[in-house]
Amino acid sequence: MKKFTDLELQIKSVEYRLALLKYIKIAKAGHTGGSLSCTDILNVLYNDVLDVTPESFGDKNRNRYIQSKGHSVEALYVVLADKGFYPESDLETLCKGGSKYVGHPTRKIPGIEFNTGALGHGLPISAGIALAAKKDEADYKVFTLLGDGELAEGSNWEAAQMAAHYKLDNLVAILDHNALQITGTNREVNSPYPIDEKFRAFGWHVVEVDGNNITELRKTFQAVPEVKGKPTFVIANTVKGKGVSFMENEKKWHHGVPSDEQYELAMKELNGELERLSAIKVGE
Amino acid sequence: MTTIEKKETLIKGKANLEVFSETLISLAEKDRNILAVTSDSRGSGKLVPFADKLPDQIVEVGIAEQNLVGVAAGLASAGKKVYAVSPACFLTARSLEQIKNDVAYSDFPVVLVGISAGVSYGALGSTHHSIHDVAVLRAINNIEVVVPADNFEAEQTIIAASKATKPVFIKFGKKAMPVLPRLEQTFEIGKASTICEGSDVAFIACGETVLPAYEAAQILKEKGISAEVISMHTVKPLDEQAVLKAAQKCKAVITVEEHSVHGGLGEACASLLMQNGVSLPFKIVGIPDEDTATGSQEEIFEYYGITGDALMETALKLA
Numbered sequence: 251m252k253k254f255t256d257l258e259l260q261i262k263s264v265e266y267r268l269a270l271l272k273y274i275k276i277a278k279a280g281h282t283g284g285s286l287s288c289t290d291i292l293n294v295l296y297n298d299v300l301d302v303t304p305e306s307f308g309d310k311n312r313n314r315y316i317q318s319k320g321h322s323v324e325a326l327y328v329v330l331a332d333k334g335f336y337p338e339s340d341l342e343t344l345c346k347g348g349s350k351y352v353g354h355p356t357r358k359i360p361g362i363e364f365n366t367g368a369l370g371h372g373l374p375i376s377a378g379i380a381l382a383a384k385k386d387e388a389d390y391k392v393f394t395l396l397g398d399g400e401l402a403e404g405s406n407w408e409a410a411q412m413a414a415h416y417k418l419d420n421l422v423a424i425l426d427h428n429a430l431q432i433t434g435t436n437r438e439v440n441s442p443y444p445i446d447e448k449f450r451a452f453g454w455h456v457v458e459v460d461g462n463n464i465t466e467l468r469k470t471f472q473a474v475p476e477v478k479g480k481p482t483f484v485i486a487n488t489v490k491g492k493g494v495s496f497m498e499n500e501k502k503w504h505h506g507v508p509s510d511e512q513y514e515l516a517m518k519e520l521n522g523e524l525e526r527l528s529a530i531k532v533g534e
Numbered sequence: 535m536t537t538i539e540k541k542e543t544l545i546k547g548k549a550n551l552e553v554f555s556e557t558l559i560s561l562a563e564k565d566r567n568i569l570a571v572t573s574d575s576r577g578s579g580k581l582v583p584f585a586d587k588l589p590d591q592i593v594e595v596g597i598a599e600q601n602l603v604g605v606a607a608g609l610a611s612a613g614k615k616v617y618a619v620s621p622a623c624f625l626t627a628r629s630l631e632q633i634k635n636d637v638a639y640s641d642f643p644v645v646l647v648g649i650s651a652g653v654s655y656g657a658l659g660s661t662h663h664s665i666h667d668v669a670v671l672r673a674i675n676n677i678e679v680v681v682p683a684d685n686f687e688a689e690q691t692i693i694a695a696s697k698a699t700k701p702v703f704i705k706f707g708k709k710a711m712p713v714l715p716r717l718e719q720t721f722e723i724g725k726a727s728t729i730c731e732g733s734d735v736a737f738i739a740c741g742e743t744v745l746p747a748y749e750a751a752q753i754l755k756e757k758g759i760s761a762e763v764i765s766m767h768t769v770k771p772l773d774e775q776a777v778l779k780a781a782q783k784c785k786a787v788i789t790v791e792e793h794s795v796h797g798g799l800g801e802a803c804a805s806l807l808m809q810n811g812v813s814l815p816f817k818i819v820g821i822p823d824e825d826t827a828t829g830s831q832e833e834i835f836e837y838y839g840i841t842g843d844a845l846m847e848t849a850l851k852l853a
Contacts, residue, residue, distance in 0.1 A: 310612075310613060357640060357641065363611065364607075364611065364636065364640050365635055365636075365639045365640040366635070367635075368631055368635050370600070371604055371631075371632065371635060371636055373604075374600065374601045374603075374604025374605050374607075374608065374632070374636075375604045375605075375607055375608040375611070375636055376608060377601070377604070377605055377608060378604060378605035378606060378607060378608020378609040378610075378611075378612070379608040379609070379611060379612045380608075381593065381605065381608070381609060382608065382609045382611075382612030382613065382614050383612065385569075385590070385614070386612075386613075404600070405600040405601060405604065405632075408595075408598035408600055408601035409601050409604065409605070411596070411598075412595050412596065412598065412601055412605065415596075
């Protein structure tokens with residue numbers, strides 16, 4: 251796996267954000283805010299941790315990534331294109347009639363492990379895969395990305411109990427904790443807090459990280475699993491709509507599609523950030 | 535000749551559930567990739583001997599059916615041959631979304647085993663009855679639905695499912711089933727089995743209702759009426775040729791199932807016949823759309839006319 255510098259990954263994140271907004275704009279559909287909040291997490295997983303490539307995807311012992319918050323599929327589609335699973339231009343057909351690029355992850359797309367999108371499914375599935383690895387004495391890890399609103403789904407807690415019971419220390423659940431869901435803040439809708447204490451009480455090892463900080467994410471994901479015999483729960487504190495100032499922390503961008511004017515503004519802001527980061531790179 | 539006398543002529547068998555357990559043990563002993571996943575249901579699933587013999591091949595998730603199916607799908611995706619075993623009523627309602635998305639839509643060949651299906655739980659009531667399962671699973675793409683009638687079909691289904699490359703749902707009752715006669719000792723998922731041939735009326739039945747249909751045929755024979763009995767063990771995909779052939783050679787068709795009259799075998803046959811321009815006297819016997827009567831499975835069958843005598847009467851009215 252190519253070793254990227256933190257700066258190179260930071261640049262990739264901006265490029266991913268530019269791309270996912272482009273395809274949401276073309277599709278006139280997509281889950282904008284959540285895709286932007288989890289971009290850095292997917293970036294670090296696919297470029298620094300998973301070591302999954304089109305060539306290795308059929309390998310029985312590959313690391314697994316299950317996107318439980320399937321609605322943030324635009325971020326995943328863009329990252330998989332960058333990893334060479336398909337040409338990025340395929341995404342011009344996103345959500346269009348006849349396209350295989352559905353608005354939630356589907357195994358019709360190379361690189362995707364499970365058809366997700368209904369919430370509360372990723373953790374049970376991932377626990378099953380992690381258990382299979384234990385039975386086979388294989389050393390691959392299973393990563394799953396959950397949304398914070400998703401924690402209200404009871405199936406998560408069924409799996410949380412079972413993963414601890416089976417001591418699935420090869421399982422890492424990452425929470426995209428942007429604290430917003432479609433109706434409002436998590437706290438307003440149906441408070442999931444205290445999330446850390448709940449998972450600890452369920453027998454998990456819990457860590458907290460800035461989910462939009464490449465350096466911190468790398469450090470955290472490389473270290474997990476830290477505790478033998480316990481599954482790991484990473485609370486990644488993120489900003490919904492990250493990278494586009496007028497989309498940040500605004501619930502209307504959950505699945506908002508930018509107007510032409512808003513799109514230009516977003517592109518300008520992200521391109522400005524890209525230039526800034528690229529200049530640092532040149533200066534090094 | 536009464537139904538009771540006729541029953542005695544058939545060789546006694548075991549509960550299909552017991553055959554399932556024995557067959558699964560023999561398969562799993564040869565293949566350590568076979569796993570049984572249970573939801574605190576190993577006792578009712580007759581899997582205690584499996585757990586004793588092959589403790590590494592049973593996965594207990596506790597009373598958590600959504601997790602049961604999600605975990606089963608995860609295990610299957612990683613190369614395990616998984617039999618997810620839970621009471622049919624919970625498996626196909628509580629975890630329906632997991633069946634739909636994690637198993638069928640994601641396309642992993644999990645074998646879903648609904649135990650104590652239909653009204654097997656009898657007087658425990660509607661919470662424990664599963665008379666919706668065929669209807670809901672018929673409407674989900676990429677899953678086969680098999681309802682074995684006797685020990686032979688139960689064993690053959692479990693063996694066939696071990697080789698299946700697509701998801702399969704199998705449902706069993708708890709009652710000991712006699713060995714049914716059959717024209718051919720072969721079995722294939724998707725191919726109906728003829729129990730006896732006839733030309734006046736055809737009973738197309740599945741699961742534990744094939745027995746009363748056969749008993750009715752025996753009584754009708756005494757009355758000079760020739761009844762065909764087909765075990766339509768696979769409700770999906772339906773053996774269309776078998777249904778059309780039966781409708782062609784007989785003057786009336788009666789479907790029988792331990793299931794709601796809505797959305798099950800009966801409506802599958804009716805739809806097929808109508809869309810093929812076949813019109814003939816036709817009756818769906820099953821559980822009507824009402825609060826299911828209280829009682830044992832036998833008493834519920836009696837109440838809704840799923841006995842040899844009652845089916846004989848239905849046939850006389852129709853043919």
